[in-house]
Amino acid sequence: MSVTSIPCSVFWSVDPALLKPHPLYMSIYGEEVDVSNVINWIRNSQFPRPLLINQHNIIINGYPYWKAALCLGWNSISVEIRRFPNPSAELEALLLENADRNKTNEQKVREAIAWEQIEKEKAKKRQQLAACSTNQKLGRNVDKTHVENFPSSSRGLTRNKVAKLVGLGSGRNYAKAKQIVTKIDDLIQSGKTESALDLRSCLNKKSIDAAAKILKALPPDNNVKKLDDQEISCWNCKFCTGEKREDKHIYYCNKFGSLNFLKQPPTSRAVDCPEWSHRLAIEEHVNSMPNPSYFTLTLPSHLQPLFEDAARAESMPLPDWVCHHLLKIVQSSMGSRQ
Structure with a gap:
């Protein structure tokens, strides 16, 4: 690990009124918190460790202590100011700092x-x-x-x-x-x-x-959307393969992997899905192309989940993804021979 990847910390004292809770802390843990025990703990001379904040005065850890300091009317509180390399590292620190809480x-x-x-x-x-x-x-x-x-x-x-x-x-x-x-x-x-x-x-x-x-x-939600007189459902989505798995209620989506239609039916799942896309768009494109012939390619079964995830990451049906990348390899190989 390079030195620059390690967050740099500085210890300081700041006015708690200048600090703000992290928005993701609020969305994960909520705003309501009983700080009476924390206040009693502080009054018994058991001072908390410095609050962890970022360079923008956002609290990463120590929200209850911050609330207690405000209730006690403090005008100064010890903090550790840490500069994080990216928002993901900041969020990880927030979660780790709250790992032991109930x-x-x-x-x-x-x-x-x-x-x-x-x-x-x-x-x-x-x-x-x-x-x-x-x-x-x-x-x-x-x-x-x-x-x-x-x-x-x-x-x-x-x-x-x-x-x-x-x-x-x-x-x-x-x-x-x-x-x-x-x-x-x-x-x-x-x-x-x-x-x-x-x-x-x-x-x-x-x-x-x-x-x-x-x-x-x-x-059920009665506000079911429709498009071209066809109900929005996984069956009408271009990402749904219609391929059954060992469990007859499990179907494969090229975007999100295996879906259990017992847990959520295909209609309500499609209405809530931000990636839903009408199958007709794909069918019209396919029908406008010459009808291709096919041959079978057998691959080791342990590669299937890797290929499925890779195809899903690129928002492509698995057969199209395989053809796309095999063609790239062939073209690269032919180019290297010239």
Whole structure:
């Protein structure tokens, strides 16, 4: 690790009124916090360690102590000012600093969502470094490095990793809880606060399974969008292969991997999906091209999840992705012979 990659820290004293909580702290852990115990702790001469802040006076760790200092009327508080190389490193520090706190199920899910983003950024950097190294060894133009990313792990492995990290058990359990938290946010945004609070209370005070039952019993959204007289659903999306897996309810999406239509039906999933794209756009393009003939190419099965993830990262159906990259290899090989 280079010296420049290590965040540089400076210790100082500042007016707590100048500090602000990190917005992601608020979205993950919420604003409500009882600081009475912290105030009593401070009054008994057990002063906290310096708050961790960034160079913009944003609190990375120590929010309860900051609130307590404001309540006590302090005009100065010790801080550690740390310069982070990027927002992802700052978010990781925030999560690590709050690793030992008591959390609700909802807070664990929101942490896991943040960790997923961090893992995605790390994987992207690993891919870029690996591609850069490979291109340099092969004498390729390094400007094209970022075009040839290759995922190092599947979406399922990442989910399992972050689920274990935040204490949610398995990736399957996390995926179920994530749906519940997403629904809570949707209900709040649509003004159905009471239903959102009931769902949140069940998730945090009972269990993920109990909340999942309530989620399943909620009435479906009647605001189903339509396009060209066809209902928006995964079946009409260009990314859906229609390919069944071992579980007959599991289907493969070229954008998001395996989807369980028992957990969320294809219609409501498509309405909520930011990447949904009408299949007709692809069909019209295909029908305008000469009808191709095909041959079968057999590859080792252990490569399938890697290829699927790589195709999904480039928003391409798996067969198209394979053809695209094999053609690039052939063209490169032919060019080197000339």
